[in-house]
Amino acid sequence: MPSPARRPRRRLSQPREQVLAAAMATIAAEGLDGLTMAGLGREVGMSSGHILYYFGTKDELLLQTLQWSEEQLGAERRAALSRRVPPRERLDALIDLYLPDGHLDPRWTLWLEVWNRSRNADDAARQRQLDLELAWHRDLAALVVEGISQGAFRTVDAERFATRTRALLDGFGTHLVVGLPGTDREQVRAHVRDFLDESLSLPPG
Numbered sequence: 001m002p003s004p005a006r007r008p009r010r011r012l013s014q015p016r017e018q019v020l021a022a023a024m025a026t027i028a029a030e031g032l033d034g035l036t037m038a039g040l041g042r043e044v045g046m047s048s049g050h051i052l053y054y055f056g057t058k059d060e061l062l063l064q065t066l067q068w069s070e071e072q073l074g075a076e077r078r079a080a081l082s083r084r085v086p087p088r089e090r091l092d093a094l095i096d097l098y099l100p101d102g103h104l105d106p107r108w109t110l111w112l113e114v115w116n117r118s119r120n121a122d123d124a125a126r127q128r129q130l131d132l133e134l135a136w137h138r139d140l141a142a143l144v145v146e147g148i149s150q151g152a153f154r155t156v157d158a159e160r161f162a163t164r165t166r167a168l169l170d171g172f173g174t175h176l177v178v179g180l181p182g183t184d185r186e187q188v189r190a191h192v193r194d195f196l197d198e199s200l201s202l203p204p205g
Contacts, residue, residue, distance in 0.1 A: 016054055018044050020068040023061060028106035032113055037061075059117050063125060066114050069107050070132050073097065081139060087147030088200075094140060095192055098169050103179035112177065137162050144200070153200040161199060168195060 022043045026035045037048035037058065044051075055061040080093040100108040118129060141162040147153035172188040 015044065015046060015050075016064075017068065019046070019051060019054065019061075020065050023065045024069055024106065024110070027065075027110055031104065031106075032109060059114075059121070059125075062110065062114050062117065063128060066107075066110050067128065067132065069110065070135070073107070074135060077136075077139060081143060087143060087150060087152045088196075091140075091143055091147070091196065091200075092193075094143065095169065095189070095196075098136065098173070099185065099188060099192075100173050100177045102176060102185055105177050108173060108177040112174065133166070137166060140165060147200070151202075154202050156199060165195070168192065 019040065023035060023040055026040065026043065037051050041048045041051055051061070055064060077094060077097055080097060081090055083090060083093075114129065118126060121129075141158040144153060144156065144158040144161055148155055148158070169192065172183075172191065175183045176185060176188060
């Protein structure tokens with residue numbers, strides 16, 4: 001569930017997208033504790049009341065900010081997956097985009113906060129969160145199917161593999177973003193590479 005705080009490459013529509021971009025930038029610079037309606041309003045030249053008019057609650061603001069961030073990242077993911085390189089190279093690129101950059105990675109910090117708050121969310125909000133997860137799942141499963149068809153990967157159940165891989169990445173990603181002692185990004189990448197090799201490498205001969 002790649003860098004989250006990357007600046008958008010397209011023109012922002014006013015005012016909703018401007019607020020979302022500012023919220024993400026604030027999280028990157030100051031963390032979630034620094035994100036307040038009043039502070040965000042000052043950043044974009046709006047009152048906190050106007051922001052509440054667009055988003056209703058802080059929970060909704062956070063969820064829409066996460067969706068906006070994932071849209072930016074989705075463009076990078078699609079570009080990586082469309083490269084004319086072997087499936088395994090594209091798979092490694094997808095994994096790099098998925099994992100947090102490290103401790104306090106803003107996109108992952110936001111992701112954890114949204115999921116924590118979702119304990120009290122309604123079904124519609126939960127479905128929107130699930131849609132974010134499924135975008136990664138579909139791309140991962142499709143890439144595995146492609147690799148199998150090209151003879152680059154051994155035959156596996158692509159859906160099952162994608163589910164297990166995302167769970168592995170979510171666990172390691174959480175360790176990274178909370179700064180669990182003894183865990184760094186290179187160690188995590190090595191563990192994930194081992195898992196991919198064990199799961200997908202063709203048998204000798």
